[in-house]
Every structure is written in C-alpha cells, then in structure tokens.
Amino acid sequence: MSSVSVSNSILLVCFTFIASVILYNIRAAKKPFGCQSVPGPRLHFGTRVLMFLQVNFLHTVPEFTKFWCQHYGDTVGVWMNGGYTIVTCDAEFSQKILSGTESKNFIIRMGNKDGLKAIGMYKKGIIWNNDVSKWNLQRHIFQSGLSSDVRRKASIVARNITRQEIHRIKTSVRKDNTMPTVDLINVLRHITLAVVLDVAFGTKLDRERSEILIDCIVNYFKAWEFFLLKPRFIWPLFPYHVYRHQKAVLKLQEEIRNLSKDLNPQASPFLQNLYNNDLTTEEIHQCILEMILAGTDTSSVSLYYTIMLLTENRKIENQMLDSSNDLFIEAVLREGMRLMPVGPVIIRRALADCEISGTHIKAGTNIVIQLALQNRNPKWFNNPLSFDPQRFLQNENLIALSAPMGLGPKSCVGQHLAMVEMKPAISGLLAAFKFERINATKLFIDTKTKWDIAQQPIVNEIIIALPRKKIVLVGAHSVGKTTLANLIASRTNAVLISETARTVMKKMNVSPELLRKNPQKSLDFQASIIQHQFEKEGQIKHEFAILDRCSIDALVYAKTFCEQWEKLLDMPETCKCIENYKSDEYVIFLIEPQSTCWKDDGVRMMSKDYDDWKAFSERFKDIMNLYKIKFQVLEELDLNIRFMKVFHTLFDCN
Known part of the structure; x- marks a missing residue:
C-alpha cells in the first residue's frame, strides 16, 4: 500500500470519527439538558465535545468528576454518556439522592x-x-x-x-x-x-x-x-x-x-x-x-x-x-x-x-x-x-x-x-x-x-x-548470639534488641571484674537487666523482633555468681517475662558453646575453662525445663545454617 493510500485511510478514519462525535453530541442534545440551580460550564457544543474526549480518552470517571468539582464546587452540571449529568461531592445532597424520600427514583444507573x-x-x-x-x-x-x-x-x-x-x-x-x-x-x-x-x-x-x-x-x-x-x-x-x-x-x-x-x-x-x-x-x-x-x-x-x-x-x-x-x-x-x-x-x-x-x-x-x-x-x-x-x-x-x-x-x-x-x-x-x-x-x-x-x-x-514472633537467642557468653541476631535483623526487617548488658553496665557504671568480686552488686546488676529487658519486651508486644538475650540469661548468671539469686524470682518483672516466654509468641533458641567462639571482649563475665563454659549451657536448660519453657538447640557453627533453622522455625505451620 502506498504512503498516499495510508494517508487517505488515516484521513478517512479521522473524518469519520469527528463526524460521529458531532452527530453523537447533536443527537444527545435532545435529552434533558441543564439545571439552572446547578453551577457548571455552559454546555454548548464545544464543551460537550471536550467532556466527551475527557471521559473517553483522557480521564477515568473519578478523575473527570473530580476535575469539574474542583473548578465549580461541590455540585456541578456536566455532560457524560451523551446526557446531562449532575456530579456532586456534597454529602447531604448525596444522602437525599441515595436514601431520602425520592431515593426510589434513583434505582437505575447511567450506562451504555x-x-x-x-x-x-x-x-x-x-x-x-x-x-x-x-x-x-x-x-x-x-x-x-x-x-x-x-x-x-x-x-x-x-x-x-x-x-x-x-x-x-x-x-x-x-x-x-x-x-x-x-x-x-x-x-x-x-x-x-x-x-x-x-x-x-x-x-x-x-x-x-x-x-x-x-x-x-x-x-x-x-x-x-x-x-x-x-x-x-x-x-x-x-x-x-x-x-x-x-x-x-x-x-x-x-x-x-x-x-x-x-x-x-x-x-x-x-x-x-x-x-x-x-x-x-x-x-x-x-x-x-x-x-x-x-x-x-x-x-x-x-x-x-x-x-x-x-x-x-x-x-x-x-x-x-x-x-x-x-x-x-x-x-x-x-x-x-x-x-x-x-x-x-x-x-x-x-x-x-x-x-x-x-x-x-x-x-x-x-x-x-x-x-x-x-x-x-x-x-x-x-x-x-x-x-x-x-x-x-x-x-x-x-x-x-x-x-x-x-x-x-x-x-x-x-x-x-x-x-x-x-x-x-x-x-x-x-x-x-x-x-x-x-x-x-x-x-x-x-x-x-x-x-x-x-x-x-x-x-x-x-x-x-x-x-508476629519474638526470636530469643539465649546461651553462654561468646556463642555468637549477637552475630546471629544482627544477621536475622538485616535479612528480615526484624526489630533488634541487643547489647542489654552493655547498656545496663554503662548505666550502673560497673565492670565485669567488679561484678565477679561483689555478689550483691552482681545481683543488683542482674535485677536491673531483668527490669530493662521487661521494659524493652513490652515495647515490642506486636512486633517481629530478635533479642540476643532475655531475663533467663540474668537468672543463669545470678545463679552462677550470687547465692541469693532466687530473690530475682520474686520480682514481678521476672514472673511476667517467664509467662511470656512460655507463650507461642516467643521462639527461643539455645546456642550451644563452640570452642572456636570463645572470646573475651571486656564485657562478658568469662568462664574459668571450657567445662565451666559448657556448664552455663546446662544451667539454661535447667531453668527453661523447670518453668516448662519450650526451646530449640542450635548446635551448628555455620552462621547461614543457623539462620535457616531459625527462619524455618518461624514459619512452622504447626
């Protein structure tokens, strides 16, 4: 087909379309037309053609009606679907149309x-x-x-x-x-x-x-x-x-x-x-x-x-x-x-x-x-x-x-x-x-x-x-809890609650050495940790969160270093935390010690030797079993394997 033929075809289509629009609007003008009490543009032929193009080619119905309401007020007369149309965003007028005494007069809809x-x-x-x-x-x-x-x-x-x-x-x-x-x-x-x-x-x-x-x-x-x-x-x-x-x-x-x-x-x-x-x-x-x-x-x-x-x-x-x-x-x-x-x-x-x-x-x-x-x-x-x-x-x-x-x-x-x-x-x-x-x-x-x-x-x-779960990582020091917590938080958008011990230690101005030597200070320190932990856990009630320690850690350390550790059990915060840990909302993982993870960072109260370090883990098990707190054990050293085990448990369908 020659370019002239294509041009002629395009011109014919355009002419036919324009003629159809003109005839459509001329015929439509015989329908109910206008209302003196409703503001709006004069609906002469040019305006009707403009509105026809808006509705059918340029705008959606919500966009078209919003445009004219913004120009003429809450109620405006326009041209749609070949007929006079009252558009309104006046709630009182709308209610009378929909549910007023004349509402049965409006049970059909405009449509082609x-x-x-x-x-x-x-x-x-x-x-x-x-x-x-x-x-x-x-x-x-x-x-x-x-x-x-x-x-x-x-x-x-x-x-x-x-x-x-x-x-x-x-x-x-x-x-x-x-x-x-x-x-x-x-x-x-x-x-x-x-x-x-x-x-x-x-x-x-x-x-x-x-x-x-x-x-x-x-x-x-x-x-x-x-x-x-x-x-x-x-x-x-x-x-x-x-x-x-x-x-x-x-x-x-x-x-x-x-x-x-x-x-x-x-x-x-x-x-x-x-x-x-x-x-x-x-x-x-x-x-x-x-x-x-x-x-x-x-x-x-x-x-x-x-x-x-x-x-x-x-x-x-x-x-x-x-x-x-x-x-x-x-x-x-x-x-x-x-x-x-x-x-x-x-x-x-x-x-x-x-x-x-x-x-x-x-x-x-x-x-x-x-x-x-x-x-x-x-x-x-x-x-x-x-x-x-x-x-x-x-x-x-x-x-x-x-x-x-x-x-x-x-x-x-x-x-x-x-x-x-x-x-x-x-x-x-x-x-x-x-x-x-x-x-x-x-x-x-x-x-x-x-x-x-x-x-x-x-x-x-x-x-x-x-x-809406709380992942809690517990266990002895130097087992990789914080490292795993950071990885989980970075991959899942979880709220991270970490380094509680550092925060409380700084607030109380105490050192690991002082805590090891002074049982009363150590007991007070663990009590403060429980209070701090309880407060933080209350702030994440409906969050997906990861914690690198909890109140169980405080009980284990107190039991290890303080003869009067059982006083912590009388704290209302301890009782509430234990009840929370027993719920399905908390998913607790005990990370077992691995010799390659042992590291002194100046904060942890280090164990004497490897056996003493392993004993920490057993104390965690004893306390969680005593209070019937469900937990899972992470024995793997590989960080990604640890992550996948936690990830799968989170989305367990049981």
Whole structure:
C-alpha cells in the first residue's frame, strides 16, 4: 500500500470519527439538558465535545468528576454518556439522592446499552439492571439468600479460610527460603472467593481452579470499565482492547456456566431462591456471576486498602490487635473504606422528574456522586486525611455520610455479608503477620489508583509478611548470639534488641571484674537487666523482633555468681517475662558453646575453662525445663545454617 493510500485511510478514519462525535453530541442534545440551580460550564457544543474526549480518552470517571468539582464546587452540571449529568461531592445532597424520600427514583444507573449487552448485564442481574421490575425480583432473591444465618456462617467460614491462607503463606516461605514477600491482594481474593462460594453456593474449588476464576474476575472488571460508558461507534478505535475485553467476558461466562453445572440447587438459601423463581438460564448465570464478582473483589480490595493504611498507623493496628471489641474492628474497616473507597463514584439515573434540596432534576438526568472527594472533605469529616476509626464510634451518623457501599434501596445488597467476612479475615491476618511495604516512595493514602470499577492500585507493591514472633537467642557468653541476631535483623526487617548488658553496665557504671568480686552488686546488676529487658519486651508486644538475650540469661548468671539469686524470682518483672516466654509468641533458641567462639571482649563475665563454659549451657536448660519453657538447640557453627533453622522455625505451620 502506498504512503498516499495510508494517508487517505488515516484521513478517512479521522473524518469519520469527528463526524460521529458531532452527530453523537447533536443527537444527545435532545435529552434533558441543564439545571439552572446547578453551577457548571455552559454546555454548548464545544464543551460537550471536550467532556466527551475527557471521559473517553483522557480521564477515568473519578478523575473527570473530580476535575469539574474542583473548578465549580461541590455540585456541578456536566455532560457524560451523551446526557446531562449532575456530579456532586456534597454529602447531604448525596444522602437525599441515595436514601431520602425520592431515593426510589434513583434505582437505575447511567450506562451504555451496547456496553451493558457486551458484558451481559443488560436487563440481567442486579448490579446494572435498569429494568425495574426484573431488578426488583432479582434483588429480592439476593436479599433472601443473605439472611442472618448465612452471615453467621460466613463469619465462621472466613475465619477458617483465613487460617488456611496463613498456613499457605508460611508453607510458601519455608519452601522458597526467601524474604517472606506476599501477593497480599491475591491472598485476600482467595479468602473472599472461598467464602462466597461456600455460603452462597455450598461449594468449594481447588487452588488451581480458584486462581483461574480470580484471573477471570480481574479481567472482567477491566472489560466492564471499557464497555460501560464508551459509545459503540468509538469501539473500532480500540480493536485490540475490544477483542481482549470481549474474550475476558466470554471466559468468565464460560467459567460460570461450568461452575453452575456442578451446583446443587438446594445447597444454599441463595440457590434455592434463584432456581425457584421464574428466571431464564441466562439470568440465573448472571446472578451467580454477580454474586461471585461482588463477593470477591470489592471485599478483598477494601481489606487490602485497610491493611496498607494500617502499615502507616501502627498505634491503631496495635489497638485493634489488643481489642476484642467487634465494633472497633468494624470502625477500622469503615475508616479504610472512607479514605480509599473501592467504588470512588456512585452512579445513578433519575426515573422521573423530582426535586432534591431545591434542585429540579428531570427524568433521565444522570447523577454521579464523587465519593472519594466527598470523604476527604473537611466539611464532612474532621482531619479527613488522618486515619481515625474513633470518628465512627463517636458519631454513628458518619457511617451514612461515608457510604462506601451505598445507601438506600440501591445500596450493596451484600454489605452486611462483606463486613462479617472482612472482620475475621483482617483480624486473623494481622494477628499472624505484620505487613510492611518495601520500597514505598509515598504515603499509601497518596497511592495513584486505576478505576477498574473496583478501584485498584496502579503499581503492585512489594509486601512482606513478618510473623508476629519474638526470636530469643539465649546461651553462654561468646556463642555468637549477637552475630546471629544482627544477621536475622538485616535479612528480615526484624526489630533488634541487643547489647542489654552493655547498656545496663554503662548505666550502673560497673565492670565485669567488679561484678565477679561483689555478689550483691552482681545481683543488683542482674535485677536491673531483668527490669530493662521487661521494659524493652513490652515495647515490642506486636512486633517481629530478635533479642540476643532475655531475663533467663540474668537468672543463669545470678545463679552462677550470687547465692541469693532466687530473690530475682520474686520480682514481678521476672514472673511476667517467664509467662511470656512460655507463650507461642516467643521462639527461643539455645546456642550451644563452640570452642572456636570463645572470646573475651571486656564485657562478658568469662568462664574459668571450657567445662565451666559448657556448664552455663546446662544451667539454661535447667531453668527453661523447670518453668516448662519450650526451646530449640542450635548446635551448628555455620552462621547461614543457623539462620535457616531459625527462619524455618518461624514459619512452622504447626
């Protein structure tokens, strides 16, 4: 083909596109147009074309709506999807739309008819079904299938599935012998998918099939975003995207059909209601698809955002770990969803003319609630960028203001199910692991996201999962405890508590020689070490930490050099430390003496000879056995072998 022919083809495509945009906007101008009481730009032809280009080529819907709100205020009139659209981040106006006296007038959503057909949602299911009678019937089926009994079961299932995922993470780390990195959002998707499959369908999938279904869900969301608002005439401009997204839709639909073949219609209340109503096979499959969609991705992404926000708010995370208050855990989740709503916008369309707060809204007017902007507005939330779950405990009205899952007759039908599955999931994961972002360059609240219907981060961050354990290395002097502790800390990001004896020795201004000669000074010194150790261990209650000594060391040295060593046993700090060491939170390793490690550094109270040195190790065993403190022995001299043994024990699945 000649260059002239190529140029002519390009010109023809451009001309056709421009002509189509012009005709599209001319036709669209016949729809409900403008509202005098709503501020905004004049929606003449040029403005409509600009907004068309913004929505379809330049911005996501959240970006587009945020742009115009920032220029014209909390409520603004714009042009979207070929029609007049009111965009608002005014919480009071939003509440009246969603749950006010006119809320039943807003139970359908703005959407492209051709796009909805492409993703299988046109007049089917409940998410984007704009056929009111069909929507009412199918929503009732969903509501009836998510009773309080089902929610109670969901909580139990979520707890068990979370334990399984924790086991899987530990197994993976032990197998790979690497830094405990984790694909956290994928872990959360497996949890939420397993819960919805069990409680809604009475079935389970193996790991491989679950992974396939999760991939299908993620790709379907991308197709949903592409087709939802883009008019059909511009699809040919994106041939690869159209092909890829159509393929993604068909793949998920195929998976749902295959899953449906194995379902027992009597296996759950949801299935009973689904099959006992007058629904077509396509409608049944779409309802199953939407239950899995909504039950998997929305909850998992909400959990992911909340856990990531907690990595920057450790005090609140620790409060949550210490709390058995279900309401506080719920408040933490609500605060995560307020700051990072999975659905950053709520989309509606007016069924009939009505008036909201003095604003006359014509039938067919689109409504977009800019939830992400609304929830960070100081007009509605004090210190809106701070992570503060207490705000929901102090003012229950804020729950409705934040509206992460909508309000009123069109609210998320599974929002209560989502909460009861998210609470045990986040509690279980955080009790097992301390998650950390690696190489993060900005606060998570500033993370740039993409709108795949369920909003997700653009960059997949590296997340490490550190077990909430305390590694304690005990043993005689000169066995390599500090060297091993430093290595573990450097490789695992553990909090290191080291050189306690040096610190106390300096504070008390004593020397090893003085301590050997003066039993009372030595006893006082070991008592100070126990107090110091108790204080330090209290500061790392919820941390992953490595300690190169503990209070057991002080007892052994006191028993060796002080006749009245048993006085230390009456100290409350000693009793508390011993109780802690008996818990599963502490993993204790006794390092056996090796002759090549003997070294005098001017701090240690050196043994007389090798046999005396070995006797120290036996005293450690005697005291730990006396108090039934579990411990493991490290006899290997090689540092890397020592490290791997500790590493494997940390992630032991028992």
